[in-house]
Amino acid sequence: MFGLVLICLAVFSAATYGLARRKVLQAAHGSGTRPHSRPKYHGAHAALWAAIPALLVLVGLAVAAPRIITAVTWADLPAAAPSVEPFRSQFQYDAEAIAAGSIPSAVAYSADQRAALAAHADRISALSGMLRLGGLVAVGLAALMGGLYAWSRARPDYRARNAVERWVGGLLFATSAIAVLTTLGIVLSLVWESLRFFQTVSPLEFLTGTHWSPQIAIRADQVGSSGGFGAVPLFVGTFLIMGIAMLTAAPIGLMAAIYLAEYASAFQRAWIKPLLEVLAGIPTVVYGFFAALTVGPAFRAGFNRLGEYLLGGPLNDLGLYLMGVQNQMALVAGVVMGIMLIPFVSSLSDDIINAVPQSLRDGSYAMGATQSETIKRVVLPAALPGVAGAMLLAASRAIGETMIVTMAAGLQARITANPLDSVTTVTVQIVTLLTGDQEFDSPKTLSAFGLGLTLFVVTLILNIVALRIVQHYREQYD
């Protein structure tokens, strides 16, 4: 249906293109004047007027129609419909499903309810049929009026090119506004769902509570009052893993960047840079697999063996502890995430180090400094703000990274600084809360949006600060 209307619109729009073009050509030919714009612009102008307003009407109706139908029919549900939620809503869903020709849920209705359901579905399909017809008429009218308007304008002296270019300019602006709309969408959806969450759990409790067990809250009698929504353990876990990742990525990435920028020959760079890019291009789910099935077991085996060795010695207790270490630990997720971040840190730092003017290096060499002295005493201090910005960006990535922690960190929400413990993070909890079958409105599901909002705000602040620093740094040496 939707597709058919689209095709009709396209054909109509193409026809107006041809008509307007011919009209201008004939008029120009008849009067012997040269039209202001080339005929194809008149055609395009007419086609745009025929298509765009109609298209807007079409999309608007397509979005609004289901809502109108639900709102209207929900208001007069038949008396036989179940009176308690969620069955009342389910009844409405099922009626809509039947009206749309798909299969309703497996809810067992009584005989009179079944009859009422059928009647309700009929009403819905009647209403949607009317809306569809009305919509069709509206779209047709819009296309016709737009086309007629442009057709009346198709005269040789009309500045069709300028008009078309205004349309193009508007379209271009609209595309770049999508970026803003995306941000707006993110903010609004996160804030909206979080507000609903914060109606049952206070923000203070969420941000300062130390007990996280959303699974309990699924029981109806404990909703919101179980005290299971204190997110501090998640923040601790997130920062622990981020810390380990940065301890891995920062020195290795920075040294790699220094080597590439200052020491490597052109030949070495031609080989090493693509290899690092490959490392950067590997999807995070692959890193997660690597962490869960290679690094995790290897670390565990290593620590267990070390524990065995320590048994009976002065460090007997430590040995016992190490013997019990499991695959899922903060260290594994952190180290693998660090590896993932190495190319990110090194390519950013490489750019920044390269931006340090050669004259500073020359000045230092001319004083008799060795290359490493020049790097440590002149290049790095000069690059420091930029490198700091790069590290912040990397940290923000580590905080938002999902797959590695989901596959390798674990689910135990606890406050610990021990890298051998299994911890959980904000992103892991979002995944756990939202995968599988859940009702959309339970506080448990909504808490994921609270976590998402926190994550978004924290990473946004880090990004803004980091981008500012990097920008400022670039300007300094431009």
Add this chain to the structure above:
Amino acid sequence: MDAPVIDTRPIVAAGPKAPAHGIKVRTRDVSVFYGDKQALSDVSLDMADRAVTALIGPSGCGKSTFLRCLNRMNDTIQGARVEGVIELDGEDVNARAVDPVALRARVGMVFQRPNPFPKSIFENVAYGPRIHGLTTSKSELQDVVEQALRRAGLWDEVADRLDQSGSSLSGGQQQRLVIARAIAVDPEVILMDEPCSALDPIATARIEELIDELRQQYCIVIVTHSMAQAARVSQQTAFFHMGQIVEIGRTDELFTNPKEQRTLDYITGRFG
């Protein structure tokens, strides 16, 4: 090989007490290649101690390339190759035993654009003494820094703000700071690559005065675009063209009575 390529008459220095001095840097048949491109061919030039030698010539004539050979700065450029003999006090600077790091402590350099490090004024001047480990105590380091700044004629202007960033100074002050940085390790030779090209006339005059003072102690080699400057500050001048030396002579003679037609053309402004 040892044919006299320099006017061997002692250079008459400006100051009354300045004695005539021997040759500090001696070069023979120096050629430089960047990859396949030859930038300098068979340059032989002797530079006297406690005197200023000016290298003049049009852009791209190889004078800066030659200057960078003297402290082996060309080593830092990939694909650069230097042939010929360069001697400092009779010692081949390209010899295997000579460490460029130690060589550059003896041969300081000042660049076209002032390039103070992004550190404080104090730390800029202390840079050389620190990396070479010349001082043993903080007070000694402070003395060295003060001496260097005084000799560069900058002390009075910056004494009360040594902890400010070097880049907060004006262009001329920055260039004097860089000179102070170079003389803080008390080198024997100072190379200057168009040190005034980025400065205004007043700052230029200060630097030229400074060069004249420093001549009392150092062998100074200066590359300059400005023939007037060469005439003002130098005792000996070499004219470079197309990677070769066209003429070498005492500055007063070269500018008043050049032997070569090309030199005459250049100093009268017919090209360059």
Add this chain to the structure above:
Amino acid sequence: MTDRPDIRAAVERRLKRRHAAERRFRLYGVLAITVAVAFLALLLGRIIEQGHSAFVTHSITLDVPVDAARVDPAYPQGANYDQMAAEALLVRLGVDANTADNGRAVRDLLSPDMGFQILAQVRADPSLIGRTVTIEAPVGDSADLYFKGEISRDTPEEQRVLTDQQIGWLDQLERQGLVEAHFNTGLFTRSDSTQPEMAGLLGAVVGSALMLMVTALLSIPVGVLAAVYLEEFAPKNRLTEIIEVNINNLAAVPSIVYGLLGLAVFIGWMGLPRSSPLVGGIVLSLMAMPTVIIATRAALKAVPQSIRDAALALGASRTQTVFAHVLPLAMPGVMTGSIISMAHALGETAPLLMIGMVSFVPGVPEGILSASSALPTQIFIWENAAEAAFHERTAAAILVLLVFMVVMNAVAIVLRRRLERRW
């Protein structure tokens, strides 16, 4: 001030130590690069090591009598063909004691695919009832692992999934020549299944392809036009500045947040179908758009101003100049950047988890509105599976994903080499 000989001596004294420090520092750099490259080699090596075996599978060919007494021609799907196949196998093995235990033990060695194939044949040709059909089907997942040497006889019996008796049977089958090793075409022609030996990637590959198509159709035109606006038309004002800051920040928003956006807006508010390539594609296109914009702007910046001046001087309008001259010249860069960002989108996983693309989808998705999985989420699903046989398939799926990404990146590099021009 110190005397010169002193200075020279002081410098010389420290030279050795300074050069040692220089060598040490350089070594750190070499080490850092080595560590990074070694990790890359280890990662790829491990995945190839774990995954290569999944490209080979073992199948068994068996003559199964379709017992007329147990098959109702009117309702053929009601019969237990697995049992018939198991009995035929027991006969083949020469085990006459047809006990329940033996039946179960031998059925574990076969795949349910055997039963499905018999059913399919019987349905297509009911005259087969009462006759004997010859079926070639994959062996069970544990048997496959045993033939590949992943399950060792030397492991104590209680620690392995196969009993001594079952292993004896497998050896016997191999001797009888009933078992054959061959390339695992099923990995590419089947879709997800709860049985590892019947699980394939077709559904996931098709799902990813549909999703990527949606992503490309949305993000590339919109991204390119937005970049054209920002680079060529936008006035330098506050609004433009806000848009630019916005785009830079969007590129750094965690991917999971895009998933939340998709869940709340496209599924929750707009009511688009969950788990569908359409929603996945829209979400990925929002993520890919900043990268496309940034790449396009870089390509537009590289077109020299003189081209624009020349066109404008001939009386072309700004729009004509940009679309007829500047954009075509920037096209190689735009295409390269777009392909690379599509390759990146192909590997993105976290947002797809949010919009329900982790559910079990046994078939090939029919369109962009039907439930589907994608390659990266298939990897995630299989990685979570309990059966050991899924592990090699996870690694194999990763290899397939990486091959797709390598191909896309290679195309981008070739394009860049072919079309790039320097000004």
